[in-house]
Amino acid sequence: MNHLQRLRTRQQYFVTLNRGNEIDPNKVIRTISYDHPVYTKEGIAAQFRHPEISGPSHTHYCGAYWGWGFHEDGVVSAERVCNAIAGEVVSRFVPAPARKSLETTEDEVAA
Ligand SMILES: Cc1cc2nc3c(=O)[nH]c(=O)nc-3n(C[C@H](O)[C@H](O)[C@H](O)COP(=O)(O)OP(=O)(O)OC[C@H]3O[C@@H](n4cnc5c(N)ncnc54)[C@H](O)[C@@H]3O)c2cc1C
Numbered sequence: 001m002n003h004l005q006r007l008r009t010r011q012q013y014f015v016t017l018n019r020g021n022e023i024d025p026n027k028v029i030r031t032i033s034y035d036h037p038v039y040t041k042e043g044i045a046a047q048f049r050h051p052e053i054s055g056p057s058h059t060h061y062c063g064a065y066w067g068w069g070f071h072e073d074g075v076v077s078a079e080r081v082c083n084a085i086a087g088e089v090v091s092r093f094v095p096a097p098a099r100k101s102l103e104t105t106e107d108e109v110a111a
Helices: 042-046 071-092 106-110
Strands: none
Touching: none
16 A cells, blocks of 8 residues: 555555455554445346436446446446437537437437
8 A cells, every 4th residue: 555555655565355364453554445346247248238317317327337347347337427418418519401400319328
């Protein structure tokens, strides 16, 4: 943590998710309980249905939980949402004669 958080301390600090029983309890500063998503076949199948809820009504869903819950999954998810929003913005600025309305239609969202 010293390197990651740029701590200017002589003491070295560590965060671990594993082997807690092997750590001297006197050296534990804090124990925090976390929940982690449990990935099931149904859950993974649901991840493929992201476009069904993300985008319609201009509401987007983003988070590492759309992948395996790691940092890079969060980045991929954010990029996907950014691209979708950029697509919406671009589609709204198509010159007027090319479209009947400046609003994104349900068909366009579904596409
Ligand atoms: C101890 C620990 C160590 C980790 N180490 C690693 C690692 O080494 N490598 C790695 O790749 N990943 C690691 N992870 C996982 C990584 O932290 C997550 O993948 C990442 O933080 C998820 O980012 P996120 O933006 O999807 O969600 P989050 O970071 O959880 O962000 C969600 C945000 O939404 C806010 N929020 C929640 N509900 C609401 C609401 N109703 N209204 C408004 N705001 C709300 C929360 O306060 C939070 O700020 C670690 C996680 C933990 C807990």
